[in-house]
Amino acid sequence: MNKNSMDAAQPREIPAFTTRLAEPGDLDICVAFDCTDPTDSRRDQEKVDLIRARIDSQEIFLAVTPEGSPIGYVAIDRLWPMMLPLLSWVYVAPAWRTYGVAAALVDFCFHNLKSRQYKRVLLSTQTDRPQMIETMRAMGLKEIGTLKANPDENVGEVFFIREL
Numbered sequence: 190m191n192k193n194s195m196d197a198a199q200p201r202e203i204p205a206f207t208t209r210l211a212e213p214g215d216l217d218i219c220v221a222f223d224c225t226d227p228t229d230s231r232r233d234q235e236k237v238d239l240i241r242a243r244i245d246s247q248e249i250f251l252a253v254t255p256e257g258s259p260i261g262y263v264a265i266d267r268l269w270p271m272m273l274p275l276l277s278w279v280y281v282a283p284a285w286r287t288y289g290v291a292a293a294l295v296d297f298c299f300h301n302l303k304s305r306q307y308k309r310v311l312l313s314t315q316t317d318r319p320q321m322i323e324t325m326r327a328m329g330l331k332e333i334g335t336l337k338a339n340p341d342e343n344v345g346e347v348f349f350i351r352e353l
């Protein structure tokens with residue numbers, strides 16, 4: 190056995206990608222990414238119109254390969270439109286997960302919002318996703334409460350705030 194094969198695991202090579210705002214030509218892929226949200230998978234004209242308006246309002250952020258293929262998606266909604274953005278859905282194509290794509294996209298989104306004078310951003314996840322709740326706590330986010338939009342369901346949405 191040579192020495193190299195006994196060494197600790199080599200650092201993983203991270204494939205190249207970049208982040209950018211979504212543009213009007215990205216409409217179809219943005220609709221497809223948005224419909225991966227199991228709580229909001231409706232795909233109809235209203236959804237398409239909503240996504241188009243979000244692209245125009247700089248509310249959608251994409252990660253793309255060097256060849257330009259979109260591989261990750263972040264969308265924001267607004268609670269009190271001029272004041273409080275809410276990161277509503279983060280999605281990374283399965284083959285690209287664990288490479289830091291979501292972290293890079295979220296970071297790009299936060300920097301973009303800050304450059305547009307937003308002071309803070311909300312993030313949320315469902316109460317039945319303990320791992321995601323832990324991730325948000327590990328990111329140093331401040332937990333600010335749980336909303337149960339449907340009182341007949343057990344699952345609620347836990348909200349966190351991040352100062353920009």
Ligand SMILES: CC(C)(COP(=O)(O)OP(=O)(O)OC[C@H]1O[C@@H](n2cnc3c(N)ncnc32)[C@H](O)[C@@H]1OP(=O)(O)O)[C@@H](O)C(=O)NCCC(=O)NCCS
Pocket residue numbers: 276278279280281282285286287288289290291292293295312313314315321324327328
């Ligand atoms: C969850 C998911 C987006 C993670 O993508 P990924 O590119 O593999 O994630 P990364 O390699 O960047 O590693 C996770 C990091 O992303 C960030 N991140 C992931 N999801 C996030 C979210 N919803 N909000 C904010 N940040 C998030 C965190 O900074 C986390 O940091 P850590 O590594 O220090 O824990 C991906 O697995 C996915 O698309 N899952 C299906 C959709 C989904 O569950 N979305 C989240 C809904 S709450």
